Amino acid sequence: MSPAHEEERLQALRSLEVLDTAPEPEFEAIVNGARHLFGCRMAFVSLVDANRQWFKARCGIDEEETARDVSICHHTVAADATLVVPDTLLDERFANNPLVTGPPFVRFYAGIPLRISVDHHGQRLPVGTLCVADDRPRNPSAEKIAMLEGMALVIEAILQARRASRERLRLSIDRQEALVEIARTQRLLQQAERMARIGSWRLDLATKRSHWSAQTFAIHHLQPSDTASLGHALDFYPPGDRAKLEAAIAGCRDNGAPWDLELDFINAKGVLRRVRTMGEAEERDGEVVAMIGVIQDITERYKFERRLREFALTDDLTGLASRRAFNEQIEEAINQADSDAALAVAIIDLDRFKEVNDRLGHQAGDEVLRLMAAKLRAADYLGDVVPARLGGDEFIVLLHGSHASERLPEAIEGLLADLRHDVPADGGAITVSATIGACRLDAAHADRSTLLKAADEALYRAKRVRRGTGAIAGRGGLLTGADERPARRTA
Incomplete structure (x- = not known):
């Protein structure tokens, strides 16, 4: 170059x-x-x-x-x-x-x-x-390279759109200050808006009237001759997102605070879209007299990012939630838990899984992992729970309510029984079992890090004594399931 x-x-x-x-x-x-x-x-x-x-x-x-x-x-x-x-x-x-x-x-x-x-x-x-x-x-393969090139185009579009948003907003502000060049600036702005699918607007606080660019009307699926009042503009947002936008407008009007929001939006044809809206105060003699900003239709980018996120949050092999998805779930559960809410985690480690892989091959090992995932999904005695795969032969479940408090030992014993499985091998069988470590949310284990660490320590305490058993942090003794009770049948 x-x-x-x-x-x-x-x-x-x-x-x-x-x-x-x-x-x-x-x-x-x-x-x-x-x-x-x-x-x-x-x-x-x-x-x-x-x-x-x-x-x-x-x-x-x-x-x-x-x-x-x-x-x-x-x-x-x-x-x-x-x-x-x-x-x-x-x-x-x-x-x-x-x-x-x-x-x-x-x-x-x-x-x-x-x-x-x-x-x-x-x-x-x-x-x-x-x-x-x-x-x-x-x-x-050439197909994968082509898909990677498609992802690169999405990144380019995000970078271009962001730069265009900033440039369009600056142009809009300059247009108000440089009236002698308003005609030329307007033409440039309209061209840029059509290219980037970004519309600009200005709200006069004294008259409550809005001025929209042609692309803003197009995003709303309205004709440029239609009325553009503040109340009419807010009607395009579902109640929850409308409240967010109203709060942002109030903050800008009262304190001069800018906003940058992504919101659901229903256009005049009744079609649900996703938009990004930005706004800031226009001041005169220290007083906010108007608000100016831009709106962009980001529906396709939003859908693509949602698909990518769903892909990243799912374990490919088992179809269970991934480690990242589980971390988000437990953080949300801890943040929403009140003082009376019971919450616990149980980490599950498969015993003799490596032997299955070494003797029978990875395909057999993968079948074991899929089977264990199916058993976890079918464990309705755990209540409303979404299991996750941490990686390798480790799984985890998040338990709520009585299943996380007085019924936690019973839940672990049920898992110990269900997750015992004989894999045919050389005329005999390799018995795959589970060792489980659990921990309840309490004052000593009040965040994700300490909760998972204590559950992991309980798991290795059980492993040191006897594989195929379970242990609960802060509770002595071991729990058993498979040796004392018949295994549960799963679909």
């Missing part, structure tokens, strides 16, 4: 105002989706600055940035093309790279350039990459 283009590229990158910003769920969701798609250990969104590459989102790596001269992504940006390296040790460009020979030991790499428009003539320059990487060689 020529020095002139490099300077333009860096200007385009910095115009995004995204370097060194906090993690955001939409980027994290795409990165997690890419990692799951390829089954790789690492995935990240890398932005290549003058002397470094910085990660807007990452999984599988600890560093927030690396030097540009050792960055593999630098080669993707320089070539402005998709780069797939099945085995870095066989590529002379990367064989001696410290990121290949040392942590994180990159052996496979696939990167898609992220391009940003730099002028009104459609010129687009790469500012970073969406990448997947692994510490093992891989040769991904």
Whole structure:
């Protein structure tokens, strides 16, 4: 890339105002989706600055940035093309790279350039990459690479839309201050709004009348000749989201506080959409006289991010909730629990599962995991509970009410009985059982970290004494199930 283009590229990158910003769920969701798609250990969104590459989102790596001269992504940006390296040790460009020979030991790499428009003539320059990487060689299919390229387009759209939102809002503000240029500014704004599907608006607080741009009318599915009052505008939002917007408007009117909200929205055709609305105060002589802002239809991006999030929150093999999903569930349950609410966790570790894998192969092991997941889903004696897979041969359940208090020993004994399973092997059988550690939510275990730690310690206390038993934190003795009672039948 020529020095002139490099300077333009860096200007385009910095115009995004995204370097060194906090993690955001939409980027994290795409990165997690890419990692799951390829089954790789690492995935990240890398932005290549003058002397470094910085990660807007990452999984599988600890560093927030690396030097540009050792960055593999630098080669993707320089070539402005998709780069797939099945085995870095066989590529002379990367064989001696410290990121290949040392942590994180990159052996496979696939990167898609992220391009940003730099002028009104459609010129687009790469500012970073969406990448997947692994510490093992891989040769991904063309279909997966095409899907990764599609994800990169979503990231580009998010970055472009955000930059466009800021630019459109600034243009809208400038339009009010520079009346002599209002006609030219209006034409530019309308063009930008059509391209980005972003509309602008202004609410006069004295008259309660709103001025909407053409694209704002289009988002509402109204004709530009229709009335645009504040009350009419609020009618497009369902009650809960309308209340959020009314509170934001009141805060802006009374205190000059800006807002940036994503809300459900029902257009004039009765179609449910998702919009992002931003607003801020227009002041004159220290008094708020109007509010100005933008509205953007983000329905397709919202649906895509929801699908990616659902994918990230589900364990592929068993169909149970993933570790990440369980962490969110337990945090929400703890935050909502009052002083009288009973809550407990039970961590389940399968005994002799490694023997099944070693003797019968991973396919047999996977069948055992799926069977255990089915048994957990069918355990209606636990009450209304959603089990999760923590990884490997570890599962976990969150218990509520009496199942988490006086009936907790009974619940564990039921699980011990249900999760005992004989796997046919060489004319005999490998008996897979479960060892369980549990802990109740109380003053000594009042957050997720201490609750899970105590349950894990109870699990290993049971393992040290006798596998296939259960233990409860703070309670002596062990619980048994499979040896003293017949196993429950599951569907």
